[in-house]
Amino acid sequence: MNNLNKRAVPGNGRTIDIVKKGLNKRYRKERRFRVFGWAAVMISLGFLFLLFISIISNGYTAFQQTMVRLDVYLDTDVIDKDDLAGADYAKLIHEALLSVYPDVTKYNEKRKLYELVSTGAAYRLRDFVAKNRHAIGTTIQIWVPADDDVDMLIKGHIDRKTPQSRRRINDRQLAWVDHLISRGQVKKVFNMTFFTSGDSREPELAGIWGAVCGSFYTLIVTLVLSFPIGGAAAVYLEEFAPKNRWTDIIEVNINNLAAVPSIVYGLLGLAVFLNFFGLPRSVPLVGGLVLTLMTLPTIIIVGRSALKAVSPSIREAGLSIGASKVQLVAHHVLPQALPGMLTGTIIGMAQALGETAPLLMIGMVAFIVDIPAGFTDPSTVLPVQIYLWADSPERAFLEKTSAAIMVLLLFLMIMNATAVFLRRIFEKRQ
Amino acid sequence: MKKMIVISIVLVYLSILGIAQARAGAARDYISIVGSSTVYPFATVVAENFGKKTRFKTPKIESTGSGGGHKLFGSGIGVAHPDITNSSARITKSQLEKDFKNGVKEVVEVKIGYDGIVVANSRQAMVFRLNRKDLFLALAKQVPVAGNKGALQQNPYKTWKQINALLPDVKIEVFGPPPTSGTRDAFVEMAMEGGANTFTWIATLKKTDKKRYKEICHTIREDGAYIEAGENDNLIVDKLSKSPDALGILGFSFLDQNTDKIQGSFIDGVQPTFQAISDGFYPVSRPLFFYVKKAHVDTIPGMREYLAEFTSETAWGDDGYLTTKGLIPMPEKERRKYKKIVEELTPLTLDDLN
Incomplete structure (x- = not known):
């Protein structure tokens, strides 16, 4: 065909020759561009993959906890039925351990033996006795958490071959642990404590539930304040505000605020909410207020662009059939823009969920054991918990840190998936 | 749509109401501790044990650094200010003078051990x-x-x-x-x-x-x-x-x-x-310390008990649980001295610092 053309119309033939000559080069260029694009995606996926691999390989063991079974004789001399809380439960635990190894008599050896189980064992026994008063005076079997060092040993984080002086567990303790294992008194169970309890300085007792609750309360405050305020500001600025110098200044400032480092909001929160209004330190209410300030610019900017994206034909159609500006916005423009605004809000929330810097200034970077039960209870949040654990000397907190990161990532994924999901629903409705 | 707007406005008002309530109910029923990140690992263990052993709430401990902690601690008397500050260095004369100026007249010094x-x-x-x-x-x-x-x-x-x-x-x-x-x-x-x-x-x-x-x-x-x-x-x-x-x-x-x-x-x-x-x-x-606001001891529940827990032999003694966390205990004589200070709540004077 080409040859035919060429022969018939010599003038056109030249153009096609030029095109043909350059064609391979253009194809190559396109292929190269695709390879670059593909490589860019692969590199970022690769890094993400590496991140996941390192976090999961470090952290998956935290979801299991080593437990030790003890036969505890609930001595009536130690437990007074009328004063259950006052009994020395640690002593009962110690006696249970000694009954297995009666040959341990020296003070230091006893101490090493007691160190096999967590200090939390006594509190677990106390709770058991409180529920089973009739068991007092008998011997019971109870599974108690092992000490973090034993836990690390069972999970293979302590090398048995290193000389005794360099191990946190000495040879004697190693022999005890092996003996207990051979008697079936040691098992690994799913670590419920990690999901149900608050922070602790003992890795085997530490959990993220307190931080999760804190994050929840903080985000509720943030959501309840930032979505209506941000949405209203976006609608007003985009739909109603006159275009003059003042609105220009406001717009520039909002864009600037979106880029302000988050610690600045913490300082602002400290000065305004704590020092001026006198709100208490370390509470989700103040945390939520500070994070509201931080996420507002994001929500306003995304909200405005969502409003801008609503087709002008809808506005014109609405106005042409006699709708007022308010009716137009409320009935036609806003429903169209809502998916975009919601996405912006959820992205802002996800940002707020991962924030620690502004919370440092208002005292939410703190050791808090009790699970917060409301907006004014002292609490911390998930990323702060991760930061605090990463800073702890005990080896066992390493895996807890990674496990907490996994939980945080899970929440972020859920939030982002919700954003996609909501957008789909709203888009379908129209 | 209208409903959503109304609901969100109501929610905003509710949360503002919450703020007002938080201000009104300002009485604090937990101990607030700030200060050194070096003392933090020890103070947190004591706080946790105290919380489990007694009926009081577990104290809240912020790791603000010694200097930052002292600034918060010395800013005044009242529930808005911390009750105890941990410190990895002894309080300086100028810090104590500042405390006095801000109305924190009685500060009890407790040495807890060495690092x-x-x-x-x-x-x-x-x-x-x-x-x-x-x-x-x-x-x-x-x-x-x-x-x-x-x-x-x-x-x-x-x-x-x-x-x-x-x-x-x-x-x-x-x-x-x-x-x-x-x-x-x-x-x-x-x-x-x-x-x-x-x-x-x-x-x-x-x-x-x-x-x-x-x-x-x-x-x-x-x-x-x-x-x-x-x-x-x-x-x-x-x-x-x-x-x-x-x-x-x-x-x-x-x-x-x-x-x-x-x-x-x-x-x-x-x-x-x-x-x-x-x-x-x-x-x-170096020695490690914490400082207690005497004025708060009887207004914040659990203060005396927390101090007793910290200065008990099971905590800071030679075989106490703090030693397993790496605190190096004081000699027995020094422990007795500071235990007595805690029991009598003897405040620090400018002459003590030299």
């Missing part, structure tokens, strides 16, 4: 036998010119052998905390100043020109031999186990928890062990 700062390296390498002079010469930005009294030069030393012929011929590479850290302050004060004092002309400067003395002792070299590794001591442990030639400066509790990976260097002939620090032989160790 050692160790210079550690990987188990794969030889143990270092350093003295404080070596540390000063290796890490100061400016060092004295040999044989020329009063003259300083930019730190020329690249390997440890150049400083002290007994040390190995490896590059000087030290991971340590940044200037914002209390560990860094203590290290500079005890190790660097101690090393600098071996030069008599620098030691005399301390009396004649304190500013210049501090400049010489406290300025750490910036040519890459000293690497600021962040506030996280775990990171330093990790880096040391990966680079056997490097040394790291960290708290004793981190050495105690990682004896399979790192070892503490001898300083002035003493290795950082529990016993050596407790007996006061190890030169780079």
Whole structure:
């Protein structure tokens, strides 16, 4: 065909020759561009993959906890039925351990033996006795958490071959642990404590539930304040505000605020909410207020662009059939823009969920054991918990840190998936 | 749509109402503690045990650093201000004067034990036998010119052998905390100043020109031999186990928890062990304190009980649970002295600080 053309119309033939000559080069260029694009995606996926691999390989063991079974004789001399809380439960635990190894008599050896189980064992026994008063005076079997060092040993984080002086567990303790294992008194169970309890300085007792609750309360405050305020500001600025110098200044400032480092909001929160209004330190209410300030610019900017994206034909159609500006916005423009605004809000929330810097200034970077039960209870949040654990000397907190990161990532994924999901629903409705 | 707007407006109002309520119900039923990140690991253990043993709420502990903690603590009396501040250095006269000015008239000082700062390296390498002079010469930005009294030069030393012929011929590479850290302050004060004092002309400067003395002792070299590794001591442990030639400066509790990976260097002939620090032989160790607002003791529930827990033998004694966390206990006599202070709540006076 080409040859035919060429022969018939010599003038056109030249153009096609030029095109043909350059064609391979253009194809190559396109292929190269695709390879670059593909490589860019692969590199970022690769890094993400590496991140996941390192976090999961470090952290998956935290979801299991080593437990030790003890036969505890609930001595009536130690437990007074009328004063259950006052009994020395640690002593009962110690006696249970000694009954297995009666040959341990020296003070230091006893101490090493007691160190096999967590200090939390006594509190677990106390709770058991409180529920089973009739068991007092008998011997019971109870599974108690092992000490973090034993836990690390069972999970293979302590090398048995290193000389005794360099191990946190000495040879004697190693022999005890092996003996207990051979008697079936040691098992690994799913670590419920990690999901149900608050922070602790003992890795085997530490959990993220307190931080999760804190994050929840903080985000509720943030959501309840930032979505209506941000949405209203976006609608007003985009739909109603006159275009003059003042609105220009406001717009520039909002864009600037979106880029302000988050610690600045913490300082602002400290000065305004704590020092001026006198709100208490370390509470989700103040945390939520500070994070509201931080996420507002994001929500306003995304909200405005969502409003801008609503087709002008809808506005014109609405106005042409006699709708007022308010009716137009409320009935036609806003429903169209809502998916975009919601996405912006959820992205802002996800940002707020991962924030620690502004919370440092208002005292939410703190050791808090009790699970917060409301907006004014002292609490911390998930990323702060991760930061605090990463800073702890005990080896066992390493895996807890990674496990907490996994939980945080899970929440972020859920939030982002919700954003996609909501957008789909709203888009379908129209 | 309308409903949503109405609901959101109602929610906003509800939360504002919540704020108002929070202000009204300002009475605090938990102890608020701030202060040093070095004392934090110990105070938190006590707080946790206190919370489990008693009917009171577990105290809230913020790790703000000694200086930041004191600022919060000394800003006034009342539930908005913390009850206790932890400190890795003794309160200064000016800090106490400021407290007095802000109405915090009675401050009780409690010493809880000691903390050692160790210079550690990987188990794969030889143990270092350093003295404080070596540390000063290796890490100061400016060092004295040999044989020329009063003259300083930019730190020329690249390997440890150049400083002290007994040390190995490896590059000087030290991971340590940044200037914002209390560990860094203590290290500079005890190790660097101690090393600098071996030069008599620098030691005399301390009396004649304190500013210049501090400049010489406290300025750490910036040519890459000293690497600021962040506030996280775990990171330093990790880096040391990966680079056997490097040394790291960290708290004793981190050495105690990682004896399979790192070892503490001898300083002035003493290795950082529990016993050596407790007996006061190890030169780079510091006392740890906390300060209590006496005015709060009877208004915040659980204060007396918390103090009793902290000063009980099961906590800070020779075999107490704090020692398993790396706190080095005081001798028994000192413990009795501070226990008595806590029981009687004897406030600190300006004359006590000298």
